[in-house]
Structures are given as C-alpha cells and as structure tokens.
Amino acid sequence: MWRVDLADRSRAELAIQVQKLSLWYGNFQALFEVDLDVKRGSITALIGPSGCGKSTLLRSVNRINERLGSYVRATGSVHVLGHNVLGEDVELARLRRQVGMVFQRPNPLPLSVRDNVLFGHRLHRADEKFSKSQEDEIMEAALRQVLLWDEVKDDLGQRAIGLSLEAQQKLCIARLLPVKPAVILMDEPTSALDPQATEALEHLIWELRGDYTILIVTHNMAQARRASEETAFMLLGRVVEHRRTDALFLTPRKQETADYIEGRYG
Amino acid sequence: MPADVGQPPTKTAMDLDVRGQDWYVDKLVSVLVFVGGISAVVLILGIFVFITKEGVGFVFGPMEVWEFFTSPFWRPTSRTEATYGILALMVGTASVTGLAMLIAVPFSLGAAVFIGEFATGRTRETLKVLVELLAAIPSVVWGFIGLAIMNPLIIETFDVPIGLGILNSGIILGLMAAPIMTTIAEDALKAVPDGYREAAEAMGATKWQVISKVVFPAAKNGLMAAVLLGVGRGFGETMAVLMASGHSINLPTSVFDSVRALTATIAAELGEAPVGSDHYRALFTIGIFLFLITFVINLMADIVIRGGGRKR
Ligand SMILES: Nc1ncnc2c1ncn2[C@@H]1O[C@H](COP(=O)(O)OP(=O)(O)O)[C@@H](O)[C@H]1O
Ligand SMILES: [Mg+2]
DSSP, rough: OOHHHHHHHHHEEEEEEEEEEEEEEEEEEEEEEEEEEEEETTTEEEETEEEEEHHHHHHHTTTTTGGGGGGGGEEEEETTTEEEEEEOOOOOOHHHHHEEEOOOOOOOSSSSSSHHHHHHHHHHHSSSOOOOHHHHHHHHHHHHHTOOOHHHHTTSSGGGGGGOOHHHHHHHTTTGGGOOEEEEEETTTTSOOOOOHHHHHHHHHHHHHHTBBBEEEEEEEHHHHHHHHHEEEEEETTOOOEEEEHHHHOSSHHHHHEEEEEEEOO | OOSSOOOHHHHHEEEEEEEOOOHHHHHHHHHHHHHHHHHHHHHHHHHHHHHHHHHHHHHHHHHHHHHHHHHHOEEOOOOSEEEEEEHHEEEEHHHHHHHHHHHHHHHHHHHIIIIIIOOHHHHHHHHHHHHHHHTSSOOOHHHHHHIIIHHHHHHHHOOSSOOOHHHHHHHHHHHHHHHHHHHHHHHHHSSSOOOHHHHHHTEEEEEEEEIIIHHHHHHHHHHHHHHHHHHHHHHOOOOHHHHHHHHOOOOOOSTTTTOOOOOHHHHHHTTTOOOOSSHHHHHHHHHHHHHHHHHHHHHHHOOOOOOHHHHO
C-alpha cells in the first residue's frame, strides 16, 4: 500500500515524465526508448553532441514536432503534471498554455512589444474581459521579471523585431509568463547571443527557477554547470546519464559522459 | 618536344592588346541590351505622347471638361446634336468592377489561404497549376461563357428579360481576376517567415488564430497589393465585359441592368470613328483617363508593397 503512495507522490513531484519515448522522422529513428524525469520547479539541462536528439526530445514535450505532419511518429508516453500529452484527445492549445517554449533564434512576432507580451494572454483568456490598465499591469509585471521594462517602457508600441537580439530573447521569455505555464522548454536560448547577453539570460533563467520548471537544451557545458540543478547527457538518441549537475560533471559514471565533458566529441 | 606546348611567359605580356571574339560578342550584347531597354521606355513614352496629343486637345477644345465627366449622355453619332458625356460609362465600369471585387476578394483570399496554409504536397501543387491555368483563359472565352452560359442562367434563375448586365459581367470579371489575385496573395502569404507561425503555435494559437493574428497582419501589404492589382485588371478588361455587360448606355438602378464600360466603348467604336473627328478624339480622351487610373492603381499597389519595408 505505501508503495502506491510513494509512486503517486513521486509522480506529483515530477513536472515531466518521459517514458520509453521513441521517435521517427520518416524512416530515421531519432529517439530510442528515452526515459527522463524532470522535477517540479527545477532547472534541468540537456546536453550532448549536435544531432543526438536534444531538440527532438524537447519538441516532443509540447508536440511542436507535429508541425512536420505525419512524417513524424512517436511511441511511448510523455506525462506533463501527470497527464499523458501524447494522447489523441489532448488539446494542443491547452497543452501549449502549460508548456511554453523559447527557441534558439529569438522569434518575436512581427507585432509591437506590447502585443507580443500579451499575445498568449489574449489567446488563452479571450473569454474574460481585461481593461487596458489591467493589461498594462500584466505586461509590466512580465517585462519587469525579465529585466526588460526599463529598456522598452518608453516605447511599448515599437516593433519587437527592431530590438537587440538580447532584448528579443528576453521578450520571448516575457510573453510566456502572463499565461503562467508550468513548464518552460528552452532550446539553446543563448546560442544567438554574445557572451554578455548570454550571462544576462542565464541570470534571468536562474531567477525563474522554482516558479517554473525549466528544461533547457545547451551545447555549452559551462552553461549547463552554471545554470542547472540536474543534467541529462544524451548520445545518439538515448539518455546516457542523468544526475545532479555537479555530480555528473565531477564524477561521471559512464565512459561516454566522461568523454563528452572532456571535449572528446564535437 | 611538341610545338604547341609551353608558351614562354613573355609572350602573354605582349598579348594584352589583342581583342578576341569574346570581347566583340560582349560589346555587341551590351549594345543590344541597352537598345532593347531604352526602346521599351521610348515606346511607352511615345504611346503616351500619341494618345495625349490625340485626346487632350478635345477636352480643352470643343468640349467642357466638366461636362465630359458629368454628362450621362454619350451620343457621339447623333446627326442633330452629338454629345460626349462619359458618366454612364464610368458608372458602368465602376459597378462591374465593384461587383467583380466583391466576388473575387473573398474567393481569392480564401483560395490563397487554403493553398498557402492548409494544403500540402500533391494537393497544393495541383491547385497552384490549376489556378495558373485559370489565369491563362483568354478573355474572349470568358465573354463567351457570359453570353452562352450565364445569360440564360440568369434569365431563368431571376426571371428577368435579359441576362446581360452588371451581374453577369461582374461575375465573369470576378472569376477572371480571382486567379491572378490568388497567385499574388499566395506569394504574400508565402513570404511570411515560417518562424512566426511556429512561434504562435508554440504559444498555443490554433491554426486560424495563427492565420488571423499573425500571418494576415504580416502579409497585409502584399494582400492589399493583390486586391489593387485585381481592381486594375477589372478596370482594364475589355472583351469579356463588352460581351457580358449588354453594352447599352445606362445609369443602372439594379444589378440586372445593362451597362457599358469605358474600355468596351473604345473597342467597339474606334474603328468607325473618322480619324481626327470629335468622336475619335473623345475616345482617345477616354483612353488617357483609363491610362491614368490604371497607372495610379498600379502605383498604389507598388507603394503598398514597398511600404512593408518602411516601418521597421
Ligand atoms: N525534420 C527532420 N527530418 C529528418 N531528420 C531530422 C529532422 N530533424 C532532426 N532530424 C535528425 O534527428 C536527429 C536529432 O536531431 P536534433 O533533435 O535536432 O538534434 P540536436 O538538437 O541534439 O542537435 C539528427 O540526426 C537530425 O539529423
Ligand atoms: Mg538542436
């Protein structure tokens, strides 16, 4: 009896639970029975050489992979907060409200800063009425949280595409916050940024820990060490090792992991 | 040692001033291209000057400009008192084009959205080819459809004495303009980077929300240009309108009324008007007028398209 309780509790503590996830692009298998648990409110880094399936795994969690059509097939399960999101009856709009995503290249919409921040909010809470001042509050809170408010507050009507890349990427995080997702997926969010901007972003991501569960792909190992609590190392479509970040980097258990963090793969 | 191998390097230095065949070909092509380019401009200017010379004198001469544009009486061949008012013709053109756009805009935008945003693979390619085929149907064939198919259909459906008029020619013209508008609108949608769609979808937008909140605003200029070029096409169309509109001078009060278009008037009457006569020159004046309108419409389309890059 207590075993069941334990299982329930551990499941409740997990924001994401990937079980036996295999994925094919056409005939090419990109993921092989991947298992991965992500604790609630933690930051988990996914590392591994280019092409090992990090993005594929990440993009399975919010099912944005499916934009490619029936060419992509998956088996296994991905539970987010206890719900299997690969189920047929899952409403993608609702799933993506719970699971936000930050992309490799900042991708603000071709709208004003204001409309970008409020985009998701307006989608998901269209049935409620918000006054302009309520919207302003929501927007300001989001922009403050990503430390962008002071930079843009004088011209909220400017086109988001005109901002610096750093500001654009912060904006892409800010626009997720008003809908309060449980999980934020980040796919190499700093790879288009210079070192200073990278540091600013890392700082920001670290601050979001606790309120949000963050799963972040990076091929910058220093970043994984600095800005994550747990790290999973992937190789050729499999999760090789998944532990606390310091433990994984200091005393890797698998030879492949050791080789990778010593820089023996690309 | 073979004789044709290994020229000493000094020999090439002496060759510098030799012009080979390639040089002459290159020069010749440059000159031909230049002449070709210039002659296009010269020809267009020449046509414009010719039309203006034949037409402008008329409006400022025997006829009042005001009367020309506001009188509904176009009676160029009247023995007793010839009058040249193009109001009815303008209303004819405007009403037919207006109805055509009411039909073509939703059709072409819908088709463009379907082809660009929903259809994939084979369906999409097939539809694109079909739309291009539709655009290639000669206008006289459309006119024929108006006469032979639409006419009896309208008579029967609405129980009216004649089926040639605004309704008939508006539908025909709308169908004619829709393919090219579809193609241009689809290009505008295609020009919207896919990253925008992905970003919006990742935020939980449904397909329709992506289209209405992101793709349309981003493609707004191109879509407007598509509509404007469709309007230009409607204004300039002659043969199909001549055949389907009934071609009778009328200030219409219903969509079943016959009307006459500016273009059709020129096409039908210029051959009979004695060169240099008032009638002849009045027709040229209509030509200038049409030229100016299509010029302005195309210019607007151009500005609208370029306007996309302005604010950014
Ligand atoms: N759309 C696709 N079609 C076919 N193969 C793909 C596609 N996307 C990724 N892949 C392949 O899947 C594997 C994993 O890719 P990806 O998840 O992008 O790796 P990573 O993010 O770790 O660099 C790679 O071998 C890649 O070539
Ligand atoms: Mg990747």
